[in-house]
Amino acid sequence: MLLSVLHTIATLVGIGMLGTAAYKTYDFLTLFFFSIPSPEAQLQQYKHAKTHATTPANTPDPVHWALITGSSAGIGYGYASHLLSLGFGVILLAHIPTQVAEAEASLRSAYPDGSIRSVVLDCRTASIQEMRELVESVADLRITVLINNVGGIPTSYPHFRPFEAFAPEDIDAHFDMNARFMTHLTGLMLPHLIRNAHPRSLILNVTSAARWGLPYLSMYSATKAHVSTFSHTLAREMKMFKKPVDCLLVVPGDVHSEGNCIGVAPGSPDALQYGRMVLERVDGAVARGRVEISAFWKHALQIAALEWLPESVTVEEAYRASIRKKEAWAREHEKEE
Numbered sequence: 001m002l003l004s005v006l007h008t009i010a011t012l013v014g015i016g017m018l019g020t021a022a023y024k025t026y027d028f029l030t031l032f033f034f035s036i037p038s039p040e041a042q043l044q045q046y047k048h049a050k051t052h053a054t055t056p057a058n059t060p061d062p063v064h065w066a067l068i069t070g071s072s073a074g075i076g077y078g079y080a081s082h083l084l085s086l087g088f089g090v091i092l093l094a095h096i097p098t099q100v101a102e103a104e105a106s107l108r109s110a111y112p113d114g115s116i117r118s119v120v121l122d123c124r125t126a127s128i129q130e131m132r133e134l135v136e137s138v139a140d141l142r143i144t145v146l147i148n149n150v151g152g153i154p155t156s157y158p159h160f161r162p163f164e165a166f167a168p169e170d171i172d173a174h175f176d177m178n179a180r181f182m183t184h185l186t187g188l189m190l191p192h193l194i195r196n197a198h199p200r201s202l203i204l205n206v207t208s209a210a211r212w213g214l215p216y217l218s219m220y221s222a223t224k225a226h227v228s229t230f231s232h233t234l235a236r237e238m239k240m241f242k243k244p245v246d247c248l249l250v251v252p253g254d255v256h257s258e259g260n261c262i263g264v265a266p267g268s269p270d271a272l273q274y275g276r277m278v279l280e281r282v283d284g285a286v287a288r289g290r291v292e293i294s295a296f297w298k299h300a301l302q303i304a305a306l307e308w309l310p311e312s313v314t315v316e317e318a319y320r321a322s323i324r325k326k327e328a329w330a331r332e333h334e335k336e337e
Helices: 002-034 074-085 097-110 128-137 168-196 218-240 271-287 297-308 311-336
Strands: 065-069 089-094 116-120 143-148 201-206 245-250
Touching: 002 271, 002 297, 065 074, 065 168, 074 089, 074 097, 074 143, 074 271, 089 097, 097 116, 128 168, 143 168, 168 201, 168 218, 168 245, 201 218, 201 271, 218 245, 245 271
Parallel strands: 065 089, 065 143, 089 116, 143 201, 201 245
Antiparallel strands: none
């Protein structure tokens, strides 16, 4: 009798596991390959309909805008490019005036009918008052999308170093660039996003696969972990309090961009490709109730594996990944010298 009961339980567990695996496989394939909306259908819930019947359909001034931090280059520029192709106006925010001007000129050339504004602000040094002034300066626009993309390693070479080699100023610089600015900006922008939602607004917070903790990148990993937890919490608050704002964490793996152009894994997408991939999959991720997404299928598999591997394996893989990057940067530094 007991053996029969155990056999039945084992069978039911096995069926449940197979069913779960089948569902996850189906969900993975549809999200990444079979259910990507057409450009005309993407992000429609974050777009305003024209409020006046007399407004020409082809007016160059859209009624839905996106504010993108760290958007003069890299993935942020990729987000801006794809959003313009979808009819959004974009606000570029970065800290080097010449790069911001070049990015705006390039986007205007690619999208001559697009609406683009630029803001120059250094997230590492911006005061709360400067952030308030930034938000006030764009309050006349119906911003329905906020992309907290800015981030990086704000230290001089060597970028990869053990924690004991970090000066106090290096620690603060990481918090300022990767955590402090995006947290304050989100708080200041949230009332506007709630007010502008018609029917909804969107926040994308960009973290990194390094959030799991990579040797030689302790502060980058730690601050990106802050972005992850903050984003998850905000997403759940918006749902619990029934606010019209979707909050989604973006978890990139290796992407070839200006800030990550050395030792990039073969087959990695470039910044323009990755920006498009993320925005193409937002609707599917939100519809599934997800709080995060890794938009490139290889990255998604790698990140899923990290969650299942035992720590003894994870630490070895994390060490190998860090060493490969560290050695690639060292070789490049030697060439420059």
